[in-house]
Amino acid sequence: MRLRAPASSANLGPGFDALGLALNLHLECRFRPAAQLQIRVNGCDAEQIPCDPSNLIWTTATGLASRLGRQLPAIDLEIQNQIPLGKGLGSSAAALVAGVVLADALLDLAWSRTQVLDEAARLEGHPDNVGACVLGGLVASATDSIGQTCAIRLDLPESCKLALIIPGGSLATHKSRAALPDMYSRADLVFNVQRTALLVAALATGTIGALRTALHDRAHQPYRAALVPELERILACTAPGLLGCTLSGAGPAVLVFYENGFDVQPAFAACLRNALWMPIAVSAAGYELSAL
Template sequence: MTERLTSGAGVASVPRGFTVRAPASSANLGPGFDSLGLSVPLYTTLRVTPQEVTEVVPCGPELENTPADESNYVYQAMLLSAQRAGRTLPPARIEIETEVPLARGLGSSAAALIAGIVAGNELLGRPLDHETVLDVAAREEGHPDNVAPALFGGIVIATLDKLGTHYVRLDPPAHLGVTVLIPDFELSTSKARAVLPREYSRADAVHALSHAALLAAALSVGRLDLLRHAMQDYIHQVWRAPLVPGLSDILDDAHRYGALGAALSGAGPTVLCFHDTREPTSRLHTYLHSVMKRNGLSGRVQDFAIDPHGTVVSY
């Protein structure tokens, strides 16, 4: 049995073994700082088997330096479900694998967090509905831009305030694809946030608000022709550009090589370009590789469809 997470709480007994798969995500998309993101089909997968003692088993080279005990971030995320539900988490064996590169701006921590919260909720018999799962995750992260698309899939606009986490999920527009340049160096979110100014001018605030609104509207109605203009940003990308060699060139010039728009993915260093799936991406790939070469970088360039499913639980 496979279940896509949509809405509403389930009622279930403590389950047999199950698998949780949560996707990577790309946040901000330019001006949608801390509020807009989409789901990318690279996955963090948990295999959970109830048993008498808890075991945490990170698997694969991406996770070789992560804790193999209850201090592991995924297990701590599972405990968040139990805390919100006012319950004790039953013991289980938790095997963890991921395809999401760490510290690259593709929501690796959000995928782990969502996978853990959903797994903990499932192990408890699903006392939390999906909106509560999102709120738990958003408050732990401090913003909903990665965790919302990791949970629900597609494109999600979300806010976090003292009353809760509020969101609108959009199905990806027809013919919208994603090309990502994933460099081989890491960039921590804390370092990328540290370079941001403490205050912004009114002009920059108006620019951000208007472009974020235009971007959300363009994605909602499929106006692919507006993406290049709507994705302009002065809030974070201009300040982070020195941390990501070649970023400024890509933001300025990628449209000349077939990109519909370009943005730093989350805190970086991954760079995301939208493309029209009816058109070849070979020129765009060649251009992105040339930017890396010109800046002495290595990495990979990949095309993806936007993941429409979000986090999936299967038995």
């Protein structure tokens, strides 16, 4: 079978652990029954992805099977990866979703996307990246008191375009999270609640001019700036048509929002000496599973 799971950008500025956007870079897996487990990896950062039973896709699948009192058959698993690792682009979320879907297929569980999302969010610890990976598009999500995920999908307005600024280095999520405070002031809390509400309303209605206010954040980006040397300079950039920039997930990649018909790349020239500029589209679909 063939499985494709998209990359994702989480938070989108103020929507910390609540908003995610599926991006048109994919983790692709092809798998079939085999006499013994075989894993082959090609593509982006392939040298960092294990080809043994410690592979995250496989450990996720076998862990789910074990929790259900089942055992997976051996497979031949071929992985083709487009998602840079350690950049804040949802590579681990894509692998977790792929592992859950792989187990679902091999065990004939016939799970719904809601069940896949609940399991992947439980494993990830927060639903933003996996929500986008499962449903595609723009996803607002929350986890309730019994651990179930409620998620709503929206389409990004066609007038809003995206690009990624991808630095050469990587940043571990646990290190990026460790930079965050345990407590926030009331002023900062209100600031982010206002902008998260405005951001969702702006994207839902196509009022993209409001993004110039809505994309600002006080919950995580100011604290992570020391770990992403160019972040403050990137966030301060202005240009006609530029709507704003946000740290992608834990970083160090940055997501750039701009209006269709404008060329905003020159505004970031001073920030791109050691980084890649990549125009990127939204992945309208979440994961896709099909026969080979």
